[in-house]
Amino acid sequence: MSETASPRVALPAVSPREERIGMLLVFLSALMWSFGGAIARFIHVDDNWTIVFWRSLWAVAFLVAFMAWRDGWRGIGKAFRDMGFPGLGVALCFATASTSFVVALSYTTVANILLMQAGVPLLAALLSWVLFRERVSLATWIAIAAVITGVAIMVSESLGGTVSPIGDGLALLIAVVFSVATVVTRRFAHVRMVPANCLAALLAGAFAATQASEFAVSARDMGFLFAFGVLNLGVGLAFFAMGARLVPAAVAALLGTFEPILGPIWVWLVHSEVPSLRTIIGGTVVVVALLVHIGLEFKRQARPQRPGVTGLPAPN
Numbered sequence: 001m002s003e004t005a006s007p008r009v010a011l012p013a014v015s016p017r018e019e020r021i022g023m024l025l026v027f028l029s030a031l032m033w034s035f036g037g038a039i040a041r042f043i044h045v046d047d048n049w050t051i052v053f054w055r056s057l058w059a060v061a062f063l064v065a066f067m068a069w070r071d072g073w074r075g076i077g078k079a080f081r082d083m084g085f086p087g088l089g090v091a092l093c094f095a096t097a098s099t100s101f102v103v104a105l106s107y108t109t110v111a112n113i114l115l116m117q118a119g120v121p122l123l124a125a126l127l128s129w130v131l132f133r134e135r136v137s138l139a140t141w142i143a144i145a146a147v148i149t150g151v152a153i154m155v156s157e158s159l160g161g162t163v164s165p166i167g168d169g170l171a172l173l174i175a176v177v178f179s180v181a182t183v184v185t186r187r188f189a190h191v192r193m194v195p196a197n198c199l200a201a202l203l204a205g206a207f208a209a210t211q212a213s214e215f216a217v218s219a220r221d222m223g224f225l226f227a228f229g230v231l232n233l234g235v236g237l238a239f240f241a242m243g244a245r246l247v248p249a250a251v252a253a254l255l256g257t258f259e260p261i262l263g264p265i266w267v268w269l270v271h272s273e274v275p276s277l278r279t280i281i282g283g284t285v286v287v288v289a290l291l292v293h294i295g296l297e298f299k300r301q302a303r304p305q306r307p308g309v310t311g312l313p314a315p316n
Helices: 016-034 036-040 048-071 073-082 084-104 110-117 120-132 138-155 165-187 194-211 219-246 249-256 258-271 277-301
Strands: none
Touching: 016 036, 016 219, 016 249, 016 258, 016 277, 036 219, 036 258, 048 073, 048 084, 048 194, 048 219, 073 084, 073 194, 084 165, 084 194, 110 138, 110 165, 120 138, 120 165, 120 249, 138 249, 138 277, 165 219, 165 249, 194 219, 219 249, 249 258, 249 277, 258 277
């Protein structure tokens, strides 16, 4: 490999301990995101753009407070400057995904969107391999296939019979930009992506402000919007930004699929909406595939490693 090419394709090395921490953080991000459906059921606001606006605003407030706590108020500006073009790219990807999701719901079903999102691990694996030659193990490919199969079973009862070019196109766009964001976060592991995610929420909120018919909500709804923005979006983005840089892009995307699996469980427990048999079967397939894959990853990491220093700092 030539000297000029190596910086372009080289991926950061991480220790087994760092990779395990990264896997835990990405799982926690999926856990936070999975609460979205249960929280949204409590919100009685007719305009979806109003919900997006307040959700994004509270997420920005949390992420700014988090960065101030971590780096001090003076460090916030430096954090945004240091993220550079990789951070700007991630911000645009997440802002596009969150905005496209709201618009896509007007044209296609949630099932169609979830089915498209099931392809994120596959897209992330392909992008990472093509661009950076990041090796994807056979076990990971098998897990990806199992996840796609499981999600297909979950949503098979509610897949739309007609094709919506706009809705399904936006669902595919969501999968693509999320995959790109995951790969970029992994490739530029030395860049803190929490500011990028904060910028993404700011961009999504600004766009929603141009589309919302009103901004007034009840105190009750504002309480749930606070939880929707801080717990579901803000904390989830922070965990993902810290964890995705420590694990292979395909593995990070795989762990992210815990979100659509856990989501129906919280809605079932909180709102008594019993999931269908196919949802249970498909979800079981996905969970088993993910747990087996995680077990194999931990077993691989338990093997003796060559001594050395990775040069990658702990999550921050």
